[in-house]
Amino acid sequence: MAVITISRQNGSLGDELAEYLAGKLQCMLITRAYAMENFFSESDDDVSEKLSDSAKFFLSEVPGEGGLTYKDVLTQKIKKMADESDNLIVLGLGGCAMLQDREDTINIRVHAGIETRKKRIAKRYNVSLDEAESTIGIGDRKHKRFVSIVFGEDLAENKLYDITFNTDFLSVEECAAAVLALIGKKGARLKISEETQQNDSFDHQTSTPVFKNDTEAEFAKILDMYGIEWMYEPKTFPIEWDEEGNIKMAFSPDFYLPKFDLYLELTTMEQKYVTKKNRKARKVMELYPGTNVRIVYKKDFQELVERLKMFGG
């Protein structure tokens, strides 16, 4: 599950990226037009015009909404949709500021150099480069002003974004591939975090995997070679406690494969010495129902390394 916000400059391909991702993820795309039509449909034409023209008007109270402002209603509706949808994309509308406190959100900024944007706008609307520059200037100021007035944030602040694309030399498809990969990785990490809140295991995820030995690094390469997504030691499972409830023994399997919901523990020791690891793995599966742990024996590892060196059909 992912909630994506896209903040973009005019002519940066941000709109195209939003539409492309909505198609790929088969999810709802919230644009300004959608918000006006669906969130404030009962407003009269005068209100619609003011919402369209004036950022300040978003801070006015909505009649009959118990003191809520248009900004509050917009935020509430979008947050509710984010809670209830598997995937959701918010284009503009200050989504990056509105949803910045949500961990499941990926905030994207799409920009491009002024010359690139001028050419794109001129071509799209069949106007001169000067006219395109003027349109871009107005758009940039309006975007900046809206987010500043309504949410008190500066669109230029890097802190608002998880990922920023300069599309001078990147296509929509290339940007989307990066976003989709990020969704997969982040989704797997959040799933582990949520699980650890529901049972006695610990979230053991670090920002950078530091392998304990060469075997683990080599195994990660093998998984990469097969395009199998992995996480390194993301979770620690307590498996023995003393009388006072203090943890006596815990087990942190080396790899987790989100796609297969499977933990793998590597051992390069001879098989007769791996009894202890087997016992720990069994205990994890007993204490944490639904958790799959497999041991990768020395023989399996060697065979996989052989395949890595000399791949055969």
Next chain:
Amino acid sequence: MSMILDGSTEIKRIVYDEQAIASRVKELGAKITEDFRGEELIVIGVIKGSLYFFSDLTRAIDLPIKIDMIGFGNIPDTTSKTGVVKITKDIDIDISGKHVLVVEDVIRTGLTTAYLIQNLESKKPADITLATMLLNPDRLLMTIPVKYYGFEISDSWLLGYGLDRKEVGRNLPYIAELARKE
């Protein structure tokens, strides 16, 4: 029995002879026929190892199935020293919304099978099940949907009926155990 196949490959014994294989394939074919009756089934063989099993199994399935083959190999990649596994021969049939049966010669760790499943899943089939001639359940690392298998094997080195040793021995009509010379 001991037979030298080439300079470095010696056959120790025949584990499954032609008759045992034919009989087991017939049973598997009948089971698959029963399980998929009335359904649209596409059977995909994995090049090259499953060639003979795929050929015999598909003829033992008494349903109007469609068949295709898929192959993969290690391709150099600019972002990795080891290269990446890529499809070298993709399927030609549209499998979206269809039942797919992938046919392998042998599944040990299941890593290559997992790769294939990931790839085929991106084509949105209704479901994917697996059939393999040989399965080593003790060494299976991945949680993959193996529904049909011919024989369970242990860690012995096997050859024949599609399985090779340095590309030799695939065309043997039986499955044999190799002497561990290397």
